[in-house]
Amino acid sequence: MTRRDLLKSMAAAAAVSAAEAAFPGIVFPAQDKAAPAGGGPPAPALPNDPNLAWKKTPCRFCGVGCGLLVGISNGRAVAVKGDPASPVNRGLACVKGYHSVMALYGKDRLTRAMVRKDGKLVPVPMKEALDLVASKMAETIKSHGKDAVAMYGSGQWTIPDGYVASKFMKGAIGTNNLEGNARLCMASAVTGFMTSFGLDEPMGCYEDIDHADVFVLWGNNMAEMHPVLFSRLLERRLKNPDVKIIDLATRWTRTSMAADRSILFKPQTDLAIANAICHEIIRNDWVHAGFVRDHVSFHEGKTNIGYGLEDKFTFKDEPKTVGFERYRELLGDYTVEKVEALSGVPARELRYLASLYGDPKKKVMSLWCMGFNQHTRGTWINNLVYNIHLLVGKIATPGNSPFSLTGQPSACGTVREVGTLTQRLPHGDVTEEKARKLAAEIWGVPVERIAPKPTYHTVEMFRAVDRGDIRFLWIQVTNPMVTMPKLRRYRDGLKKDDRFIVVSDVYPTPTTDVADVILPAACWIEREGMFGNSERRTQHWDRLLPPPGEAMSDTWQIIEVARRMGFEKLFPWPEATHIPEIWKEYTRFQAGPEHEMAPYDELRRRPGVIWPFVNGKETKWRYNGQYDPAAKGAFDFYGKPDRRAWIWFRPYEAPPEVPDAQYPFWLNTGRVLEHWHTGSLTRRIPVLHQAVPAAYVELHPTDAQRLGIANGQRVRLTSRRGALVLPAQIDGRARPPEGQVFVPFFDEALLINELTLDAFCPISGQPDYKKCAVKVERA
């Protein structure tokens, strides 16, 4: 493939993406004959080139987990196409995926280690930097105790990265000060699954899309955040005109434009809407009585549970088992009329939603992501959508699927499955003696070394750094100095004199700005690894390129430091084979029909494998005896002691900060199609940067007119925590309702998290980035 061919395919992909943005639902024919016709950008035209070798890898970006083929020529990645063999994307890719390899070649790649000396970062040999990291970590443990050191990774960690991080922190050092940025994006999904089913991750898979009649998107702008998966919804509807897509959201987006019906609700009232749907299902006698009788139990928990705004906040729920009648009684406050008054959604729309779920002839898929999870009642709203599906028995069968989407490529595979969260081990929680014993046995450490109590979730971890309870923090593959809410406090905390901050990354970021040591990291296909996507699919890729300079994989950085600290025996693997050997050790944790992982050779051979992988077969629908070898009987929710799925009564509770006379607007934050998270990769890809070069604030035209603000004019946003000036966007790609503004967070020059609030869900610890109060003025 020539350079010009690549440029032409990139230009075509950009235009197709632009067309899709302007006209959701538009379909272009696939250019690659191996790819199916359908939505999404065409695969690039691919001339024959004897030097071009195509290698498989999952995409580096979102949690959909598209399979890509990367063209390597003369030691350089020069082309990308969707992998036609991947069941996820079937040969398609989005605009980020098509341009992904360009993120490897930014001219400011970190290729040498840097150490701060006399206030300035200076280059040093990698060996010297690793020596310093190990000695500082050991010194901090000696002087302040093992809980004074911490590690903060991400859902972009590969599975081996996360595994060695867990073994290092929990098995070697003996602290539970290990967190991942997935705490900021899907912790509420985890606690939702755990409280409703006792086991994490969806029961269904993407194949549900091919069977569903109705898609209800709850606060989920799939057209921009999961574009390839959204194209599968559109394709399903194109071939089956009776299929309906319902967009239930707080802001009108490209997804709303493509949907059959757009329903806008007031922030936080999704809690009430879900309860109203359940109330209506019961009122109309649409409950699947047999399913509920045999497979469901009813529960209630604490209410008025707080928001975590104060340091060292703790919460413990007290579940109480109740009967169906008690549940029905509690739902009495959620008639459609009452919820119309609260949510702004007309009663007829609420009845319509309930009728879709209640119709026994329709298969329904609910999809959600950050709208649910970044929510001060995130666990509750996850529970509530399961309640709906459980009441009507629409779960764990093809096309009937409550489906929690993830944002990052391995939030599931690494953070959730390996368990790089304070409370988790690779199998089970640190609080469970059985789980600690299993970990001690596999790791070859005394069980007493594995601490039985969780320490800090992410917000509390950064608070602990600010207070000085944590003195040493090693950050890998994430950029918290852009993403933390109420950012100023946490940035000031990391900059304090007696804190030691290590950052492993690919490019300079606001987080490397506050580092004492920067370790240059190998990026994606510059090392071997595995990711796990939203549908329990584990995907492997080989090392396809050498990393630049002294850049090193995160896995190997941790191993190097661990060995320097005297833990050689726990990390004995040769560099050439460490990934398969780590995989072999890690999968011992998941042995058994509930979570069996595919062998290494199988992963290398296939475009991903869904777990549980039992006797050579993927389990596409868990808890359903027809598909799941762990299930006994027709349905078996074996994650719970009573082998039932739990319906929880969870009430509506208001958020901690609402608009008032001084700060009269809601502020909502999020992402855009073209940029991945904080933009440290995608803003170095000129095509993507050109498409959306800077952050902006979306305003409703009526608000803009009232405030005398024209499109592009500078607007000052002020919250109780900070202020920011940025250009207005009026009726651009989306429109917030009156009284609400939206700002994307990808722009490190315009840090919207200076304004956001660090309130979180008391059960999951996940902050709410979708709701706080701001003042809006023309600047």
Added chain:
Amino acid sequence: MLRRGAPMPIKSYLAYPVSGRLDELAAALRRLPGCEVIPAVNRDLLVLVTDSPDEAAEAALGLELAEVPALQALALVAGLGDAAIDPAPPISSARHSSGGRS
């Protein structure tokens, strides 16, 4: 700021036909030098990718495009040159000014 490639010989556009003349537009564009066409399946719109050897040829192509009777409007989406494949760090001039540690 984004560093733009110069020259920028490859461009992509959204091309809108005069009502009811999509097929005619696609055929006319395919006849022009260096033009590739991807029509949408379900909407009267097509993607046009142009590949010109130099700026003069690109200017000449522009004049020919303007004469296509079935073409109602062209919207430029991307213009790429050699710099596009060898990206500079576009964000370096707009780094947050919070500063590092001292």
